[in-house]
Amino acid sequence: MALDSSKVVEDLGGGTNDKWAEAVGFFTGFKAPNRNDLFDSLVGNEGIPLMKVEISDVGYVDYVDTEDMNWLYENAGSDIKNTDFVIPFYHAKGGAGSDVSMYRARITLLGSKGDGRV
Known part of the structure; x- marks a missing residue:
């Protein structure tokens, strides 16, 4: 109807x-x-809507730790270091054989957590 x-x-x-x-x-x-x-007041750093993103350089690593790839299960939740997600990633500044650095992206979703906190 x-x-x-x-x-x-x-x-x-x-x-x-x-x-x-x-x-x-x-x-x-x-x-x-x-x-x-609706979301005009929920703007994070660099003008990113609905979230705040911080990239930190952990530094040089000898190897890529495959355990870091479990971040989705182990490193996501409402109160991990006062953030929502911590995603590890790696970057090599040069070509083959160059040093590899580890970084972490901390993503905090802006807004209500559903329990009265903003």
Whole structure:
């Protein structure tokens, strides 16, 4: 069953092109914020929306530790060093035979954690 727009006598959402917000407003009376403005205040460093990213140079390593590749299981969660993800990666500045350095990307998602903390 679809909503017959010819039976609606009032403006549902101000022509926002946000049909979900219009439906919520129609059925509940709640006026949802404009989606274009929803995340304006959640901007991290370097203008990255919705997250803060920090890259740290751990330094020269003798070998690539395959245990670091388990980061998805071992190094993700809501309170790891006050961040959400710590992702290790490696980089060699030169060609074959050059020194390899290890880096860590700390990614903190901005916004509510769902338990009242921001």
